[in-house]
Amino acid sequence: MPLILRKLKVRLRALIKWLLLVLPLRELGRIFFMRAFWRLRYLTTTLNKDIPTVGLITPVFNNRRLVKDAIRSARAQTWANIEHIIVDDGSTDGSAEVLDRFAADAASGVRPHKPMRAVGTTVIHQANAGPGAARNRGVAEALKRRPDGKECKYLLFLDSDDLLPIDGVKRLVERAEQTGSPLVIGRLERVDGVRRFQRRDNMHVYATDRNAISIDDAPEVLSDANISAKLFRVDFWRNNKLEFPEGVVFEDMPVVVGAYLNAPQFDIVSAPVNLWRVRPEGASITQRRTQLKSLSDRMTAIERNIKMIQLAIGAKRCTKHVLESYLVRVISLDLQLFVVSLAATGQDYFNEFKSRAAGILAEATDNTWAAATGAHKDLVRLAISSDRQAVARSIGAKGL
16 A cells, blocks of 8 residues: 555544544434434323333433433333423523423323323422432422322432433333332443443442342442432332432432442342433532532531441441441542542641541551552542641642
């Protein structure tokens, strides 16, 4: 092959790679195919009253652009009995109007003597009170008895910037019906631009299907404390008085960990049941890691989880191995998310991190630290034992 052709071939490959990186191909695919497909499924799938009702809860705050596809993906589900309850938490960007249009569209399809659509839509508006309060409001609505006398049997949560694979709900409910487990967790995949991939911190949890296991059988599930991709049986939710803390972020962590600890058994679905769209840095409230409140809320969630685990150990519902596993996760992920910000934040931030991390890791042993992973666990240990200047020098030496 002539040299000039070889050069053109190399440049063409480089151009294709660049286009794959910068063009929103998945977004274009949704526009030209997925949205039409979602709409067609919604219009042609009718309600099946003989299968359990799933209450699907979505809190929304100022997410006008992304919430549309979240709703569309929910309406396209192959599980034909869903009540989608959407709570507008005082949005000011036009999200409320978007939600009302979806609700009006759903109401327009209800006709006498016509089959009802498989996914009902209820929109609730409230003054801004935070994600915990919005989720609690949605749960309260889902637990009400429906006009036909039936109640939701299961609860599932979908964030306003995420998507559901068309079989997502079905995979979870069919497993719960098969095993009788009050809690079923499934794989959550991340969508970032053109990429779709598993979360590295918990991909080992979803390597294979597992049925009727306990927290002692799989303490590694504590690495996934995200409320998404979790199906809860309503009576289990009620009996354990599960409720989201309000006024904080990371409000789902204590709920999920509490469910793990209290479930007599739960199942793991290895197939994807939720697609987590990664928003630009700073767009999500959970990504604002340099804010003191974000740090404080994360520490509070971890402290609540540790207390629940200690109580469960005392009640002989799990062994100390579960606490050890959770502390490994805290070092490997939670604390490392914030420790890299210590050089760019003030002394108050450092003091908060140091004092609370030291309390959280009071029971961590040398074996705990050895089992922990991550590129910055040395910074976590240094921050607990040293001062801000020493940590800042180490962060600078790492080029962070």
